[in-house]
Amino acid sequence: MQYTSSLNLKKPEGTDVVDINVLNENTDIIDMEITKKATQTLDGRMSKEDKKKLDGVEEGANNYTHPSTHAATMVTIADTGNNFASTNVEGALSELFTSVSNGKQQIATAITDVDNSLNPSGSDTFDQLANIISNISTGKKFASGTLRSDKSLYQMDFTVSTLTFEPSTVIIKYHGSKDSAYADTPDLIYSFAFRFPNGGMYACKRNVAWKKNAWNSYGDISIGSQITFLSNGFSVENFDVYETLSTIYWTAYE
Structure with missing residues (x-):
């Protein structure tokens, strides 16, 4: 068998x-x-x-290689905080870009509402917007500084051109030694005030209070000194100096 x-x-x-x-x-x-x-x-x-x-299975259907990259529309997000309407990366990025762009435009508009001399744009970077914000004018500006005289008599010239604004008033005080023959007070010899109302120039000499078109008996006008208005400071010519290496104090107001 x-x-x-x-x-x-x-x-x-x-x-x-x-x-x-x-x-x-x-x-x-x-x-x-x-x-x-x-x-x-x-x-x-x-x-x-x-x-x-x-x-119903196509030929080679099981011959599959998983791709190394995916389109952003294919990648889903969890979004546990419900921050996005979209459920994929592409849509979420689009929503985020729109939100940031609208926010920067609102910031630019707010800056212009406060100071229309500035020119921000919604396309500016955040660093650019921050720099513009730091330049917003919130009131009258002023600056002050000192100089050392380099002449023993008259006609000292000097220029201050580092201001971030255009001054309308400049006050200059000249200090010398207590023992100076010109000293009217223990520590202040001469004081000069220069002002530019309506384009005019006024000056007072000695330590006196200045009022427009009114001078006290100690205030004689300094005819020799000339001051030039600059967009970023001021320039003084023929400033009277009576002692060498004296300190000159200046204050400028917008």
Whole structure:
């Protein structure tokens, strides 16, 4: 007796007696194998449903390589704080850009409302807007400083050109030693005030209070000194100096 290699059916040889039971056993095995469906672990026939599914799969469908990059529209965000209407990175970035752009435009408008001499733009960077904000004029500006005289008599010239504004009034005080022959007070020899109302120039000499068109008996006008108005300071010519290395104090007002 021999057997088949796949279903192990019995194959009587020429000298074997034919047994009806052997034939029936072979028939039962064949019938069972023909109708048996395949499982995930055993071979078998394919059902028509599985065949339909298989036919719907395109050739090479399982030949897939995951891409190394993705479009921003394909990447979702968690957004646990509900800050965005969009659910992907592309949409969230667009919303964020719009929000920042609108915010900078509002800042630029607010700056112009406070100081229309400035020219901010909604396209400016935050650093540029911060620099513009620092230049907002909030009132009259002033500055002061000192100089050292380099002449012993008259006609000292000097210029101050480092101001960040255009002055309208400049007060200059000249201090010398207590022992000076010209000293009217212990520490102040002469005081000069220069003013430019309506483009005019006024000056007073000695330590006196200045009033427009009114001088006290100690205030004689300094005709020799000339002051020139600059966009960033002032320039003085022929300033009277009566001592060497004296301190000259100046204050400028916008």
